[in-house]
Amino acid sequence: xxxxxxxxxxxxxxxxxxxxxxxxxxxxxxxxxxxxxxxxxxxxxxxxxxxxxxxxxxxxxxxxxxxxxxxxxxxxxxxxxxxxxxxxxxxxxxxxxxxxxxxxxxxxxxxxxx
Amino acid sequence: xxxxxxxxxxxxxxxxxxxxxxxxxxxxxxxxxxxxxxxxxxxxxxxxxxxxxxxxxxxxxxxxxxxxxxxxxxxxxxxxxxxxxxxxxxxxxxxxxxxxxxxxxxxxxxxxxxxx
Numbered sequence: 667x668x669x670x671x672x673x674x675x676x677x678x679x680x681x682x683x684x685x686x687x688x689x690x691x692x693x694x695x696x697x698x699x700x701x702x703x704x705x706x707x708x709x710x711x712x713x714x715x716x717x718x719x720x721x722x723x724x725x726x727x728x729x730x731x732x733x734x735x736x737x738x739x740x741x742x743x744x745x746x747x748x749x750x751x752x753x754x755x756x757x758x759x760x761x762x763x764x765x766x767x768x769x770x771x772x773x774x775x776x777x778x779x780x
Numbered sequence: 781x782x783x784x785x786x787x788x789x790x791x792x793x794x795x796x797x798x799x800x801x802x803x804x805x806x807x808x809x810x811x812x813x814x815x816x817x818x819x820x821x822x823x824x825x826x827x828x829x830x831x832x833x834x835x836x837x838x839x840x841x842x843x844x845x846x847x848x849x850x851x852x853x854x855x856x857x858x859x860x861x862x863x864x865x866x867x868x869x870x871x872x873x874x875x876x877x878x879x880x881x882x883x884x885x886x887x888x889x890x891x892x893x894x895x896x
Contacts, residue, residue: 670823700884709784709873709887710824755824765812765877768885770823 669693670758672771679778685743687774689756692737696758700768701730701741704753713754714741717762746778783807784876786888794896795866801859801891803874809854810876814885815847818871830857864895 671690679685687701697718702710716723716730716739723730729742743750753775757768783806791799803813812831816824828844830836830851838844846868848860857876861868873890877883 668823675821702887707789707889709786709875709889712884712886715884762882765879767814767826767829768824768875769826770816772821772823 667692668771669696670756670769670771672754672756672774674774675772676775676777679746679776681748681778681780682745685741685746685750685776685778687741687743687754687756687776689739689741689771690737691739691758693758693769694737695760696769698759698762698766699730699732699739700757700759701728702755702757703750704755704773710755715762743776746776748778748780751776751778784810784874784886784888786874786891788891789889790892790894792894792896793864795864797864797895799861799864799893801861801872801874801893803857803859803876803888805855805876805886808876808878810857811854811879812877813851813857814875814877815849815857815859816873816875818873818890824873827859861893864893866895869893869895 700715701713704710714728732739753773755773756771759766785804787802815827818824827842828836828838830849836849851857875885875887
């Protein structure tokens, strides 16, 4: 039973355009959401997070939007750069902070073409 | 930033061998460490949560006698895959948390385990 779903296994975007990565979840107990980026042969690197009390969090080129009623979140990258090409994982937790287990989606491979 | 080191990065060994994987937090004290497994094109699946000085908490379906976890210090956790078989071949990855509510987990680079 996949509690965190990333339904698009891959996404291809032109450099300079916006990349939108989507994530849906089913567990209403999730309270904290994160996006990680992963290059081949490396561990996931934290990008950005959002608490359920917010609907938007922005950090430079990265913005995460949360729609609690729809149990949906998205990551916007603008402008997209070739170095953004990686697998992006959506993750959710019952609480904020680093001591609580994360449930991951399957990831979306983003390719940004020059 | 917080750095987590995982060693070895790749292991190839014969069936029946036990394999130990180390996870170290290099510049912070990790009160909690997590072990995940990832099969190709699948998500990272949590295997167990370990807190320093106490027994690990295993997720449903994960055999604790098969996957031994030790978290003897605030900077080191180990995962031992005992009597490994080909079906244990996978990508194992650890993460560490500081306990800070405002900090995310930080991940190691993973270990690719191949059992022949």
